Amino acid sequence: MVNTPNVFALVRGASEGRTRLNAFDNSLLNAGVGDTNLMRMSSILPPGANQKNIDDLDLPKGGLIPLAYATIDSTTPGRYISSAIAVGIPEDETEPGVIMEFEDHSKLDNVENIVRQMVVDAFDYRNRKLREIKSIGIEHRVETCGATFAAAVLWYE
Amino acid sequence: MVNTPNVFALVRGASEGRTRLNAFDNSLLNAGVGDTNLMRMSSILPPGANQKNIDDLDLPKGGLIPLAYATIDSTTPGRYISSAIAVGIPEDETEPGVIMEFEDHSKLDNVENIVRQMVVDAFDYRNRKLREIKSIGIEHRVETCGATFAAAVLWYE
Amino acid sequence: MVNTPNVFALVRGASEGRTRLNAFDNSLLNAGVGDTNLMRMSSILPPGANQKNIDDLDLPKGGLIPLAYATIDSTTPGRYISSAIAVGIPEDETEPGVIMEFEDHSKLDNVENIVRQMVVDAFDYRNRKLREIKSIGIEHRVETCGATFAAAVLWYE
DSSP states (O other): OOOOOOEEEEEEEEEEOSSHHHHHHHHHHHHTOTTSEEEEOBOEEOTTOEEOOGGGSOOOTTOEEEEEEEEEEEOSTTOEEEEEEEEEEESSTTSOEEEEEEEESSOHHHHHHHHHHHHHHHHHHHTOOEEEEEEEEEEEEOSSSEEEEEEEEEEOO | OOOOOOEEEEEEEEEEOSSHHHHHHHHHHHHTOTTSEEEEOBOEEOTTOEEOOGGGSOOOTTOEEEEEEEEEEEOSTTOEEEEEEEEEEESSTTSOEEEEEEEESSOHHHHHHHHHHHHHHHHHHHTOOEEEEEEEEEEEEOSSSEEEEEEEEEEOO | OOOOOOEEEEEEEEEEOSSHHHHHHHHHHHHTOTTSEEEEOBOEEOTTOEEOOGGGSOOOTTOEEEEEEEEEEEOSTTOEEEEEEEEEEESSTTSOEEEEEEEESSOHHHHHHHHHHHHHHHHHHHTOOEEEEEEEEEEEEOSSSEEEEEEEEEEOO
């Protein structure tokens, strides 16, 4: 089994690229996680995990990194695309938090409002007291082929 | 490398939610895996893995849990949605089994019949003798925004 | 945390099947990875990783295997579907390489040309010198329900 991570970092990136996957890849580089192997998961904050800056995480090049992320791409020039991620921190530090991700063809304020509300709903459904929501997001106006990316990276220290 | 799991549990859940991801999250809670980090994989039962009840697995909160799952959501009121998972156990316990997942806008009996047949086909293609199929599924009639979820969780003991 | 892999293998497969998931499963068997649990990631070659033949990797049955892959399926008789994967090896062996995947309703030459160009673009964006591109792909003409699969499997030795 894999050890449960104990730190997290919130990151975001946006970019153009010649293809959709290149635009995504460039967004990952822009976010500071572009030379790692991202393993997507759904999406809980381990109890007591501390927030770090992505530059303070020792992510091995090509290493296998668990994370939750929102992403969207588009090839429609002029269209806005946005990705946002929100982390709900519980009152009780022995309980897990919740990570929610959302993306849409929209400006960021709308997307980030929705993803924050999703965290509120997730805590309500769990009957768990919410101390604080941390969120991050990014919007991008498509030129020819663009992507946005927002993530909660989980790691170890 | 990650050790190969040696036990599995079949779980299912369904729920409404304010968004599609919240409905999914609520379904996970309903299934008993809502406070873990699910890492989706395709989809083999390790040789000799024993079936357990999900409550007997010691899943750490926020831990990284490998699983295979079916899921579907819908925002069309009155529509039926169903998810089912089937595990084929081989005659020869030193051989791996097969996990198949299927979901559709349909009642469960149809979906579960299909997923069981998928296991039969997977064993036929492997020329492997099938001892038994275990399956589980769930249907849900959408109110405003609903999701269903059925999974084979792999773990260690 | 999971150790960073240090070897890779390129594989491909194509097949018909009674359902889309069965066609995919058969393609995995055809590629030599059908009795493992595939954990999809995006998609970097760890620094200095050596290429191996898939038969020389000691993949445990039902084991959790990280990989990057392209896949596509279709139920339109007569249609061509293709999947290809390309790995860019950097001049500097201490730097990571890049893995790109692409699939389309197309013959393979088109798909493989695109995925190789995606690697060129990924190195350009990183300002990293590219020594060599290794690529592999497969095309399939659909009979009733077909799938193609091309992957870079990461592992350990």
